[in-house]
Amino acid sequence: MTADNNMPTKIICGYKDDISTAGERLTDKPTPVTKAVNIKVRSLGTGSYIAIGNEEQIEWRLNAVGDSHKIYVDDLSKVIVITDVGTTGCLEWFGG
Numbered sequence: 001m002t003a004d005n006n007m008p009t010k011i012i013c014g015y016k017d018d019i020s021t022a023g024e025r026l027t028d029k030p031t032p033v034t035k036a037v038n039i040k041v042r043s044l045g046t047g048s049y050i051a052i053g054n055e056e057q058i059e060w061r062l063n064a065v066g067d068s069h070k071i072y073v074d075d076l077s078k079v080i081v082i083t084d085v086g087t088t089g090c091l092e093w094f095g096g
Helices: none
Strands: 012-019 037-043 050-053 058-062 068-071 080-083 089-095
Touching: 012 037, 012 080, 037 058, 050 089, 058 068
Parallel strands: none
Antiparallel strands: 012 089, 037 068, 037 089, 050 058, 050 080
C-alpha cells in the first residue's frame, strides 16, 4: 500500500485481550504510527464498555461489539485501555 506521495505506508494491526479494570497499555511494544489507527471492540466480555485514552485521562467509551474510534497518536504504546468489570474484553486495531 502506498500513500498519496508514493511513499510506502507501514500497515499495523493487532489485538489486546484480557482488558481489565486496572488501566493498562494497549500494547507493551513501542509501535510507531505515521497516520491514524482505528481501534474496534471485538468483545466486551463481562464488561459494559471498554474505554481508551492516555495516562492523563480516559476519554472515549466503546459500548458495543463493533464500536470503533479512530485515533491519531505517534505510538500505540501510549494508549491506555480499561473496562468496568472483569478481564475478558478484547480490542483490535488497524492503521498505519
